[in-house]
Amino acid sequence: MMSSPLLSKMREDYKLGTLEESSVLESPFKQYEKWLGDEILWKLVSEPNAMVLSTCSKDGKPSGRVVLLKYFDENGFVFFTNYNSRKSRELTENQYAALTFYWTQRQVRIEGTAERLSKEDSEKYFAVRPRESQIGAWVSEVQSAEVTKQSLVEAQYKLEKQFKDQPVPMPEFWGGWRIVPTSFEFWQGKGGRIHDRLKFKLNPMVIPLFKDLHIDTSNNNNNNDSSNSDQSSPDPVPLNNSTNDILNEGNDNDNGRWIIKRLAP
Numbered sequence: 001m002m003s004s005p006l007l008s009k010m011r012e013d014y015k016l017g018t019l020e021e022s023s024v025l026e027s028p029f030k031q032y033e034k035w036l037g038d039e040i041l042w043k044l045v046s047e048p049n050a051m052v053l054s055t056c057s058k059d060g061k062p063s064g065r066v067v068l069l070k071y072f073d074e075n076g077f078v079f080f081t082n083y084n085s086r087k088s089r090e091l092t093e094n095q096y097a098a099l100t101f102y103w104t105q106r107q108v109r110i111e112g113t114a115e116r117l118s119k120e121d122s123e124k125y126f127a128v129r130p131r132e133s134q135i136g137a138w139v140s141e142v143q144s145a146e147v148t149k150q151s152l153v154e155a156q157y158k159l160e161k162q163f164k165d166q167p168v169p170m171p172e173f174w175g176g177w178r179i180v181p182t183s184f185e186f187w188q189g190k191g192g193r194i195h196d197r198l199k200f201k202l203n204p205m206v207i208p209l210f211k212d213l214h215i216d217t218s219n220n221n222n223n224n225d226s227s228n229s230d231q232s233s234p235d236p237v238p239l240n241n242s243t244n245d246i247l248n249e250g251n252d253n254d255n256g257r258w259i260i261k262r263l264a265p
């Protein structure tokens with residue numbers, strides 16, 4: 001067991017900067033995009049698109065787990081999973097959800113509601129997943145009572161044979177969820193421990209202008225060189241490109257849609 005003096009001495013020297021009301025972007029999506037861009041550039045975090053998804057059962061029991069962000073735009077943040085999983089069950093029973101990104105001396109918290117992606121949009125993404133990840137989506141349905149390492153390997157082998165020389169169809173039980181934000185919190189660690197914490201809340205007086213979800217399938221990664229899990233699949237989304245392209249339309253003016261408030265650290 002690691003000794004507690006060792007843990008209590010662990011302290012990061014926060015030096016990366018500040019987050020001020022005067023310089024934060026008016027759109028929290030743009031601010032998110034800016035910070036994600038920093039992480040991609042700095043390469044200090046192995047998967048900047050990994051996020052903790054917190055859900056709650058209908059009787060109020062919370063659970064969290066890491067999932068990978070695969071798309072985002074002003075409509076929300078999208079990840080993919082098995083619709084029979086615990087997270088999907090909880091999102092179906094209780095649509096409220098939270099996302100947490102832990103980055104270099106920064107944290108982004110997003111709260112909102114969950115909605116299923118259309119089958120069509122899920123299929124667009126499924127089509128650009130590596131084949132092994134497509135098979136992995138089918139393997140994820142092996143029921144928990146039956147799960148042994150061997151049963152999973154056998155299921156994978158059987159599915160590879162079943163779909164040999166043909167495209168792997170998307171399973172009915174698999175697809176995307178979109179978390180539609182109602183609030184964002186940006187936390188910037190600062191020396192002296194007076195950290196910056198800015199919260200964006202939807203302005204109830206402003207009617208949102210939603211845009212269509214645009215799924216960029218141009219970067220087709222349909223190859224065999226990655227493992228069959230969601231965790232390690234390469235990103236077919238524009239995350240590897242200039243993140244400025246994700247929210248492509250121009251300026252930061254968000255027409256007062258979000259109210260920004262500083263919180264105590």
Ligand SMILES: Cc1cc2nc3c(=O)[nH]c(=O)nc-3n(C[C@H](O)[C@H](O)[C@H](O)COP(=O)(O)O)c2cc1C
Nearest residue numbers: 050065066067068080081082085086087088230231
């Ligand atoms: C880095 C990382 C990325 C992951 N990405 C996903 C993902 O995108 N989708 C998914 O269903 N599970 C993903 N997982 C696995 C989940 O964390 C979780 O173990 C699994 O989905 C079962 O969760 P549930 O029983 O709460 O539904 C990931 C795990 C890690 C560590």
